[in-house]
Amino acid sequence: MAAVVLVGAQWGDEGKGKITDYLAEKAEVVVRYQGGSNAGHTVMVGEQEFKLHLVPSGILYPGKLCLIGNGVVVDPAVLVQELDGLAERGIDTSSLRISDRAHLILPYHKGLDAAEEERRGQAQIGTTKRGIGPAYVDKTARTGIRVGDLLDWEEFRGKLARNLAAVNEMLAKIYDRPGYVLEAILDEYAGYARRLRPLIADTVHLVNEALKNGRRVLFEGAQGTLLDLDQGTYPFVTSSYPTAGGACIGAGIGPTKINKVLGVVKAYTTRVGGGPFPAEITGSIGDTLREQGREYGTTTGRPRRCGWLDTVILRHAAEVNGLTGLALTKLDVLTGIDPLRICTGYRYGGEIIRDFPASLKVLQQCEPVYEEVPGWQEDITAARSLADLPAACRSYIRRLEELAGVPVHLIAVGPRRDQTIVVEDVF
Known part of the structure; x- marks a missing residue:
């Protein structure tokens, strides 16, 4: 049995679509467990771009059983439009099933x-x-x-x-x-x-049968940890549970059936909408990140707010999700920015805090504590192993791991499937 839960470790928009698509090649079943058409996953297949909102990213591989779980809220108008759009592009959607409990x-x-x-x-x-x-x-x-x-x-x-x-x-x-x-x-x-x-089925039975029969199952979350109804920056959150525990509720499985929890983290931080954002960058560097990273919402087209990598958030995500590994995305976007900054803590009331506060009033008054690290100038989009990356780039990854307390398993150096470095197999 191999059950992997994929969660966003920031405010969403971490590149979960690419990582889900990458892992779906080895998975046999892909389950979307929460959220609705407010989520958007962008996946590149060769030179083709797919924008998915309700259909699990595994649909782009023929023969994968794709389940919309009971924890999802389904807009049938959006779903039918999405199915029609995929069919027009030659994608077979006959393997999709929708929970009768959704x-x-x-x-x-x-x-x-x-x-x-x-x-x-x-x-x-x-x-x-x-x-x-x-x-x-x-x-x-x-x-x-x-x-x-x-x-x-x-x-x-x-x-x-x-x-x-x-x-x-x-x-x-x-x-x-x-x-x-x-x-x-x-x-x-x-x-x-x-x-x-x-397409309507008892997906709870389907996913539990798959696990019982030793099939590889990938649970795909939408949004991110900081948008979780309980663990996020309430009330600037979504209305469901994007954290790993949400997979149990939203797919109908027991927690003992989960083997790994992979947190997707962008090499910097972004968020959409209102609410405090301690590591936010204003000015030219923030604009550079937005344009180089194409930081505009898949669903709404809204420009995302950009900031430095915030490891206070990452440690919070590691705790509440029980992360066993990280998938680091958009590392290539940082190329050419030197020096880089990493937020290691917050300064509040004259003290340094390293745990993420629940109070928005406190968070609004927090000032980021930064550590500067060298950047790199080399193009890394052709890298396919850690050894191919510049020394400064490898140091940035090691420091992220140290501060988050979680090892990096996958590294995305571009949007395509082949632009992925595997440090440790997930399945």
Whole structure:
């Protein structure tokens, strides 16, 4: 049995799509376990670029069983569009299965998302307005509608009618917005039901059977540790659990079945949206990182805020995920920047702290403590082993490992599949 959980070790956007795609070659089953279409994974296959939002990255390899787990909130409109786009490019999606326990995103979830974000004014969280939060709210409030309800149309209709009565009243009285028409949603979702019915399955059983039979399973998270609902920079977080524990809940497996947890970390730090960011860089170096690293959101196109590598965050990610290894991405983007800085701690109230604080008020007042290290000028995109990397580059990796307390297993020196250095096999 080989079960590997892949998590983001920063604020998301760490390059998980490339690493998932790379590992999926050896995996036999790939499971997406949380989040929704607010996530975006960019994968390069040769010169072709694929942007995936709901479909697991393993779909780009023929014959891999790809599961959308029960912890995901599924927007069927986005999913159908994604499946059609993949089919147009010759990708076979017949191996995809969607959990009957996963919750559906409905049009009113998007409406509520946009209305509430607008109402927050200057205190906006930076939601993608794709209905993710409201769908998880309904799930927790036990009023959600699940993918399996598409298989029983009368059940679906009854639940939708009950929900709309409450939602339309809320939209009118709180947000001064028009409501939704039951028949219009039913007409739209009837088409999705016909299209997705063959793909709906008991994915909990499928993944546990795969593990029992010794198959290699990769659990793919969206977003990152610092966006986790409990462990992230609350309230500037997502509405689910991107950490490794979320794989157990979102895929329906016991924690004893996980063998390894691989944290994906960018060679620098980025985040999208509001909230404190101690190691953020303003000025020309931040602009250079953004442009060289193509730091724009896969889903929204929003420019990402860029900063130096923050090992306070990494140590937090290592603790809460139980990381057994790291996949270091976008190392090539740092080429030409000299010296480099690494954030080793925060200065708060005259003291140095090295543990990530829960309080945003404290975090906003933290100043980064930096260690300067030499940069390198050599192009590293053709490197295929540690020995191929410049000495300064190898030193940067060693220092990251020392400060994070976790070894680096994979190194990405470019976006393509072959631009990957394997230090230690994951599967």
